[in-house]
Amino acid sequence: MSSPVTVPEPSAPPRGAPAVLRLPEHIVEIVSDSGEGAQKCGQIFAAVSAKMGNGVWTVEIIPAEIQPPARVPEGASGNRIRIGSGPVTNWGDATDLVVAFNEQVLLARHRLGALAPTATILLENKWASHPDDDVRAAWATALEELRARDYRIVLVPMEEQCLTCVDDARKGKNMFALGMLAWIYDRDLSRIDEQIAHTFRKKSEEVYERNVALVRLGYSWAAGNLTFRVDVPATPSDRPMVVMNGNEAISLGALAAGFELCAMYPITPATSVSHQLAEVFYRVGGVVHQAEDEIAAIGVAVGASYAGKVALTVTSGPGLALKTEFIGLAVMTETPLVVVDVQRGGPSTGLPTKVEQSDLLAAIFGQPGDAPHVVLAPATIEECFQVMVTARRIAETFRTVVIVLSDANLATGVQPFPRPSLDERWQASPLELDPVPKGFKPYEWDPVTGLSRRLIPGQPGGMFTLTGLEHDANSKVAYGGGVHQHSSAMRSRKLATLETLLSPPPIRGADAGDLLVVGWGSTKGAIEEAVERARAAGLSVSSTHLNFLSPLQPGLQEMFRRFRGVMTVELNYSDEPDGVTITERNRRRGQLAWLLRAATLVDVDCWTRIPGEPLRPAAILDGIRRKLRADARGDA
């Protein structure tokens, strides 16, 4: 940047009054090559919309590489925002309006079926007259493919416009796009300025001013050239709200729960939890330890928990695999610990940036030996916050490991929710290093609950050696005389005790009927929307959603038996019932379905998909209809 930035006023007169579409909701997305800032544009638009009182759900469109080649469909990067008049609980179905920085990334979205049949497209036009023949040819081919559909395509001279204001349009197009969206959706410019200031708080004042100028430019251009606007009326909440993504919510929840140490190793899509913690710990007290590997990360957390307040480790599937042995040790030694697994597609390195719910069974049963512990799954951004308080308290009270299963959709999805009112009681109590009464054992198991109070280094008279070998109540190594049987029973009993404290999950819809849809984790909003549409269409369908996966909430069997059919909807793999070679006998089912069949002896069916993106309500509705038809035919 050489010349000072001038801020044009958004005053260019429109060509006659634009047509205003008043709608209860709209889905907008911004796609670009990686590095062109479409993500930031989308995030700011979403945050401002939420702050203006709209319901919002965002999903990041992320390529696997940091810098994939330019102008290739696989490189599409951006953000997809569903805004609504009321609360928005999922990403919805198809995109209504898309801003694309080149035709190749747009093609990627079109071919994925991401765009509504009559979607409006605002497309950068510079490629049409590009000096390179290949680029012009690619443009022509792409436009032909796109024009075969009923899209409304508006060509926008984004680069040409940006160059009137900045030297490098690549660094500015996203803010120009934000300006266009601000005009189309009538966003509050002063809120956009505030959000820009927050987003670029680590950059110079000049960057802020340039971005503000570019937003005004996009706004003016849209005002002078576009003939439509979209009005999604906001219904501002009368309660104070906050807006953030799931990883931010986990991190703030961890702080609200009083965690003081998070040990981690970088892994997508979990790492940003630690970024946030590292920044905030600096002000409120605490340590992020970036360990040398995943095993060391959980080892440090176990060591810290053993010596003091419950510690936290954050990972994703491949890291969870590496942490397996330490999870077993923490269970065996009854060392409290919270492990957050932000799930991605697997197995192995799998789909690092894509959402999936494939770690459920590994989280519950993944440890060799019998290792009973707790597994929880938040379903919304708000629950990502709350679950950390619950997880720490359970870990401490039950001297156990709590695994929290989030996923890539929650991790990056932005949603407003009522501002939590922080409570001092959520914080871990200070360490009590009182002398230990003579004869007090390291594992004073209550025979009914299996609970015991742990001893902490520093307590006079409590010296003992904690061991991963089987041990008796005195922590003495012992294998015979029924010790293994008894100690295993005590560790297991804690889960039974916890189960007695839980309530059955609520049912949405009627208490009985043709079909009950059961879900867990981030699919909640999409499932409930699909089920509501099904009921509106006269189908006898209800849904329920599980937050506790180990132990399971009570009352499931009774609930399931009130429905003719029960089906899980999950983001993990299952064989199609009518697939080649697949029979009722050899069919591999969705992970929650496995679990529920074993736990309830009910013939729980499943409808699962692994599209590498969140489930769409329309697709789930399809699955519901298919299941009801099959049940009616009697072939389930």
Add this chain to the structure above:
Amino acid sequence: MSTFDCPLFHAVEEEDAREFALRDYEGSVARWCPGCGDHSILTSVEKMLVAEQLEPERTVFVSGIGCSSRFPHYLKTYGFHGLHGRALPVATGVRLHRPDLHVFVVMGDGDCCSIGAGHWIHAIRYNMRMVAMLLDNGIYGLTKNQTSPTTPQGWQSNTHPRGSLLPPLDPIAVSLGVTNASFVAQTAEWVPAHLLATLRAAYRHEGFAFVRILQRCPIWTPSLYQASVQRPDNTELLVHDDGVVVPELDRTYKYHREHDPRDLDAARQLAQPGERVRLGVFFRDPSRVRYDEQQRVTIPPLPERISRLNAELDKYAV
């Protein structure tokens, strides 16, 4: 992150009127084989605890898995007998969260130099205050006679019946090669006076003190160190006022070498295989950066913490 002071842990440094004797540190009866060098090491460690008068309740021994890792069970301090190769991460967690505790780590050669080698390198670099003891008998004992990284080349074991194929890894040379190493010493269980003096120097070192203790296994490697055990002339003591000096050994061990532990280049030279086994402090530099100091934080009082957290939450307000 900048260094914070931590009043919580400094305030408890009052005079302790108790006096601790050997029996205050003795745990269960050790169940190592008769003749195992670990017995001697346990005795020296107990003597060190007495000499330094460490409060048993504020002392933590963390170990991995293997014969030597049974160590904490035989002491009456706090102990953590964890996973094979993973003693150092656990000790790191204890140290980070509880800077008021005295942390000791006991590992075998398989534990430290093989399955846990990654942690070993990084623990040296973190340079957090703790004593890490490598009880090196050159073999996997508990699993019955498999080659370890420190088994001599050509040595026959159950996994290499025709002899170990590779030259052994030298734990001293490796440690000296790691950036930010601050204390590297070698001693032997059959020279208990040297062992005790080395452990005391290690405990007093303000950083990560790595001590390799040569240790005989009477079952699988009875002859491994025999040349040194039987003939003191096969041993050379590294002596210096800043290292370890044990005058009572002078009559038995006539080979001495004056070595300034601040001289890293000389230390690396001395770590190369030589005619004699060298015992002493190879390197010591108390001025190295300490991760536990840098990561030390003050947790504000609860109302203050809540009000700062509220300020964080407000940044996300709609």
